[in-house]
Amino acid sequence: MRYWLMKSEPDEYSYDDLVADGRTHWDGVRNYQARNMLRDDFAVGDRVLYYHSRSKPPHVVGVAEVVRAGYPDPTQFDPEEKYFDPKATPDEPRWYVVDITPVGKLARAVPLAELKQSPALEGMLVIKRGMRLSVQPVDEAHFEAVVEMGGGLATG
DNA sequence: GCCAACGTTGGC
DNA sequence: GCCAACGTTGGC
Numbered sequence: 001m002r003y004w005l006m007k008s009e010p011d012e013y014s015y016d017d018l019v020a021d022g023r024t025h026w027d028g029v030r031n032y033q034a035r036n037m038l039r040d041d042f043a044v045g046d047r048v049l050y051y052h053s054r055s056k057p058p059h060v061v062g063v064a065e066v067v068r069a070g071y072p073d074p075t076q077f078d079p080e081e082k083y084f085d086p087k088a089t090p091d092e093p094r095w096y097v098v099d100i101t102p103v104g105k106l107a108r109a110v111p112l113a114e115l116k117q118s119p120a121l122e123g124m125l126v127i128k129r130g131m132r133l134s135v136q137p138v139d140e141a142h143f144e145a146v147v148e149m150g151g152g153l154a155t156g
Numbered sequence: 157g158c159c160a161a162c163g164t165t166g167g168c
Numbered sequence: 169g170c171c172a173a174c175g176t177t178g179g180c
Contacts, residue, residue, distance in 0.1 A: 007178085031163075054178055112179080130161040132177050 002046045003143040004037075005126055006064070006100075007053040007134045015050050015061040015105060023067060023101045027075050028083045030095060034135040039070040039096040041137070048100055049138060049146055051126065052109075059109040060146055063153060068099035106150030120145040 006026065008014065018024055029035060048064040072093035075083040088094040116127045125136045138146075147153070 009178090033163095056180095058179070129179090130177095132162065134177085 003138040062105040063103040104153030
């Protein structure tokens with residue numbers, strides 16, 4: 001099983017939105033590095049740290065699980081869509097999505113500043129300056145450490 | 157809201 | 169194929 005971190009602006013699509021939907025297509029990723037991971041490396045059962053970017057402060061809010069591995073992002077083919085890509089065709093798709101479902105909110109959201117201060121998280125990508133990838137691989141030890149910092153998953 | 161960092165585009 | 173210009177991300 002692999003571990004990941006996925007960024008979303010809570011104004012666009014928050015963890016609570018994911019909980020309300022029950023499951024979602026993680027669409028709109030238009031970065032090749034992130035695309036490659038979605039297409040090639042995500043597998044059903046992988047765990048995801050759900051990160052709220054551009055919030056005050058930015059923070060890890062919960063855990064999600066991959067329920068469908070990479071497949072072509074349908075929004076790239078639809079001219080009405082914000083994420084339409086005229087160079088993409090169904091035969092040669094450019095962009096991929098995965099489906100995720102919520103596993104649980106952290107008992108306490110962990111702000112970025114705290115991630116940066118933790119010696120256990122040395123080398124974690126999200127705390128690096130200028131790190132803009134919206135999908136990032138996470139070490140298992142880092143994943144577990146973040147969940148622990150958040151007091152585990154909230155129940156109920 | 158500002159702006160540094162970084163990816164992409166396109167002229168040459 | 170270089171690289172300046174441009175657009176976007178995302179912390180602050």
